[in-house]
Amino acid sequence: MTLTRLIIGAVLSLACGAGLAADFKTVGTAPAVLYDAPSTKGHKLYIVPRGAPLEIVLAYGDWVKVRDVNGDTAWTPLRGLTAKRNVVARAANTKVRSAEDEASAVVFIADKGVLLELLEPGANGWTRVRHRDGLTGFVRSSEIWGN
Structure with missing residues (x-):
């Protein structure tokens, strides 16, 4: 019984760790405008140049909350990002x-x-x-x- 619990615990541990892997996207052909909220009605915070990597923190509909190289977080439309890394x-x-x-x-x-x-x-x-x-x-x- 104890061995079974250990195996199940190890499998669950590995599954959880795999789910925590960072997801990165790259800004597409046009610079990305980053907002304080998931809407174009939000305040524009700054612009990230094309080709820059962004870490996806959270997805909300067609918007994603991202983290940049400096650790700052903001929202941008997902359509402006590409899978190229x-x-x-x-x-x-x-x-x-x-x-x-x-x-x-x-x-x-x-x-x-x-x-x-x-x-x-x-x-x-x-x-x-x-x-x-x-x-x-x-x-x-x-x-x-x-x-």
């Missing part, structure tokens, strides 16, 4: 390497705030990314936001 370099001199290894060659260095396309989500603490110039490589998952 971009990430942002968190710090100056973020090294993008040729392989998932600190000893591998540096392909390029991204400055703080540089947008990178997410190619493959993090494995073993590394994420494969592409710069808009076409260069690709691996960056430590902890050094980017939006993954």
Whole structure:
């Protein structure tokens, strides 16, 4: 009986953890206007440039509450976001390497705030990314936001 309870508890634990994974979208071709409420009648707070990643916090009809790279939350219409995934370099001199290894060659260095396309989500603490110039490589998952 105790073993069964342990197994059920472990399965439920894993199921709950999977449901807590962050959901990210990217601002589409036009900049996104962020509001203080889920309506165009709300106050406009700020504009997020195209290509910027946003974390979906809550969905309400055709609107989503999002969190930006600075941790600020606001509302925006879901139709302005795309499933394409971009990430942002968190710090100056973020090294993008040729392989998932600190000893591998540096392909390029991204400055703080540089947008990178997410190619493959993090494995073993590394994420494969592409710069808009076409260069690709691996960056430590902890050094980017939006993954």
